[in-house]
Amino acid sequence: MSTNCKHPLTTLYKTERGVVFRCPGCNHFNVVFGPIILPHDAGGFLALKRLVETLEPDGNPSTHIGKRCYHLQAAGGQVGLAFTPDEIEELRALLTGAAAMNELDGMLKTTTLGPAAPAAEA
Numbered sequence: 416m417s418t419n420c421k422h423p424l425t426t427l428y429k430t431e432r433g434v435v436f437r438c439p440g441c442n443h444f445n446v447v448f449g450p451i452i453l454p455h456d457a458g459g460f461l462a463l464k465r466l467v468e469t470l471e472p473d474g475n476p477s478t479h480i481g482k483r484c485y486h487l488q489a490a491g492g493q494v495g496l497a498f499t500p501d502e503i504e505e506l507r508a509l510l511t512g513a514a515a516m517n518e519l520d521g522m523l524k525t526t527t528l529g530p531a532a533p534a535a536e537a
């Protein structure tokens with residue numbers, strides 16, 4: 416996992432509390448949501464998106480911290496994150512938006528063959 420990217424990052428997508436940065440050089444992602452920063456390579460980013468999309472509220476209400484019923488393990492289980500339904504909804508929108516922008520960017524790169532040809536004289 417390339418989590419040691421030192422290149423300048425560009426903003427891929429933003430929500431009220433979140434932003435996804437990406438390095439155009441090595442395709443490193445930084446998912447920032449509130450005080451949380453989750454660095455990922457492209458594969459890790461898509462895995463995180465799938466995980467958040469399919470995340471269900473924790474089945475045991477005694478583990479809920481107020482409304483924070485969506486639990487996610489990070490950093491190999493060393494860090495546990497607890498989200499409210501509202502936050503999970505926004506995090507899903509953030510990751511979906513970022514993935515769409517990333518796909519669009521990839522399409523533009525593969526279909527752009529250089530400077531546009533000058534318009535034909537009439």
Ligand SMILES: [Zn+2]
Pocket residue numbers: 420421422438439440441442443
């Ligand atoms: Zn980089």
